[in-house]
Amino acid sequence: MDFDKENVIFKNVSTNNHSNGTEFSSSTTTTAATTNTSVGQSQFSEAVSESSGGVMSYSGQILPSPNLKVYSFADLKTATNNFKPDSMLGQGGFGKVYRGWIDSKTLAPSKVGSGMIVAVKRLNSESVQGFAEWRSEVNFLGMLSHPNLVKLLGFCREDKELLLVYEFMPKGCLENHLFRRGEPFPWDLRIKILIGAARGLAFLHGLQREVIYRDFKASNILLDSNYDAKISDFGLAKLGPSQEKSHVTTRIMGTYGYAAPEYMATGHLYVKSDVYAFGVVLLEVMTGLRAHNPKRPNGQESLVDWLRPDLVNKHRVKHIMDKGIIGQYSSKVAAEMGRITLSCIEPDPKHRPHMKEVVDVLEHIQRINVVPDRSSTKSHVASSSRSSPLHYQYAYKAGAAGAERRRASPRRFGVEKELVA
Numbered sequence: 001m002d003f004d005k006e007n008v009i010f011k012n013v014s015t016n017n018h019s020n021g022t023e024f025s026s027s028t029t030t031t032a033a034t035t036n037t038s039v040g041q042s043q044f045s046e047a048v049s050e051s052s053g054g055v056m057s058y059s060g061q062i063l064p065s066p067n068l069k070v071y072s073f074a075d076l077k078t079a080t081n082n083f084k085p086d087s088m089l090g091q092g093g094f095g096k097v098y099r100g101w102i103d104s105k106t107l108a109p110s111k112v113g114s115g116m117i118v119a120v121k122r123l124n125s126e127s128v129q130g131f132a133e134w135r136s137e138v139n140f141l142g143m144l145s146h147p148n149l150v151k152l153l154g155f156c157r158e159d160k161e162l163l164l165v166y167e168f169m170p171k172g173c174l175e176n177h178l179f180r181r182g183e184p185f186p187w188d189l190r191i192k193i194l195i196g197a198a199r200g201l202a203f204l205h206g207l208q209r210e211v212i213y214r215d216f217k218a219s220n221i222l223l224d225s226n227y228d229a230k231i232s233d234f235g236l237a238k239l240g241p242s243q244e245k246s247h248v249t250t251r252i253m254g255t256y257g258y259a260a261p262e263y264m265a266t267g268h269l270y271v272k273s274d275v276y277a278f279g280v281v282l283l284e285v286m287t288g289l290r291a292h293n294p295k296r297p298n299g300q301e302s303l304v305d306w307l308r309p310d311l312v313n314k315h316r317v318k319h320i321m322d323k324g325i326i327g328q329y330s331s332k333v334a335a336e337m338g339r340i341t342l343s344c345i346e347p348d349p350k351h352r353p354h355m356k357e358v359v360d361v362l363e364h365i366q367r368i369n370v371v372p373d374r375s376s377t378k379s380h381v382a383s384s385s386r387s388s389p390l391h392y393q394y395a396y397k398a399g400a401a402g403a404e405r406r407r408a409s410p411r412r413f414g415v416e417k418e419l420v421a
């Protein structure tokens with residue numbers, strides 16, 4: 001894929017499923033000026049939009065052409081006040097994210113404090129994976145538009161510098177709210193966020209040529225000022241299998257605790273692998289505990305392995321719920337959450353639901369949550385640890401959800417060896 005400073009050249013996505021990230025074959029190239037890019041309908045968009053079926057589901061769409069601003073490195077230095085450390089919003093596996101400022105009409109960089117705030121991700125350009133992630137992000141987020149996907153506004157590639165400019169999500173990511181110190185994150189916001197994120201995934205899976213997101217986790221669910229969820233980070237996304245195949249085979253990459261067992265074992269990737277990861281996030285949201293925590297005692301490191309047996313029994317589900325939010329959800333809600341979570345983390349991908357069904361179930365759960373008296377929350381919290389089963393005694397006596405709020409984010413992994421189907 002060739003880019004230069006003034007012009008961006010998009011090449012088309014191939015259907016080769018045997019290399020990492022979004023793949024490209026050389027055919028049509030289209031140039032775009034430094035203002036907004038203007039590219040023709042690529043094979044990528046054709047692949048995901050062939051015939052119109054599913055394209056508009058949940059009010060999303062495949063854009064006829066990417067509408068991304070091309071920035072110079074100097075532009076983004078200006079916008080971020082020279083990447084000042086105190087403007088850093090966060091850091092991921094492949095780079096740092098800074099607060100920046102641009103003109104809201106022209107999207108041109110502006111001085112700090114004027115115009116609108118954006119998030120500028122500066123990728124670690126030394127790593128091959130950094131480039132692959134950047135390219136994948138530009139190609140997927142440049143073409144897809146949905147209320148539950150974060151909006152990519154522009155990008156920069158100059159010498160070794162690779163940057164992405166996104167709409168700013170003022171409430172940060174779900175991970176920070178779920179595992180932060182202090183007040184536990186309220187249940188009604190948790191369920192609202194889950195519904196939004198589920199709609200985003202359902203949109204990707206409902207496209208004519210499915211998109212497998214591959215890295216679904218709490219830190220990739222960003223929140224706007226209204227706590228509406230938007231999925232970010234398409235660095236590992238893949239086009240789903242072509243019609244005659246059930247899966248794509250790829251390198252095993254992702255984040256510990258979220259990756260589906262079939263993917264970890266074989267490298268076979270299905271849309272249902274995303275459903276598994278969604279189930280893991282459901283479990284994190286229910287319990288306030290991280291998907292993977294090597295500091296938990298033996299047998300408890302993996303949240304799914306540890307708590308799956310409790311999801312099977314509706315009477316035990318309530319004991320695994322985050323003790324900080326007792327009184328904010330009904331026991332029926334806890335039982336229903338247990339059921340949908342269990343089905344999402346089914347070992348066999350065929351037995352997992354489609355994301356559209358998950359959306360329906362979560363919307364139902366949101367509707368049926370009637371809680372009589374929230375003022376009783378505190379006394380429940382105080383008494384709950386005494387009534388918990390033995391293996392939770394460690395967790396909740398020590399205030400497990402609270403303790404996990406002080407721990408570091410899950411680690412990403414990537415096995416460089418490519419697996420063969």
Ligand SMILES: Nc1ncnc2c1ncn2[C@@H]1O[C@H](COP(=O)(O)OP(=O)(O)OP(=O)(O)O)[C@@H](O)[C@H]1O
Nearest residue numbers: 089090091092093094097119166167168169173219
């Ligand atoms: N558009 C945005 N608006 C506001 N904050 C953002 C935005 N994008 C990212 N951030 C912040 O920057 C942090 C790092 O984001 P990034 O996508 O680089 O990594 P990550 O998802 O946390 O980790 P990983 O690289 O392992 O996927 C996020 O957790 C979030 O707090």
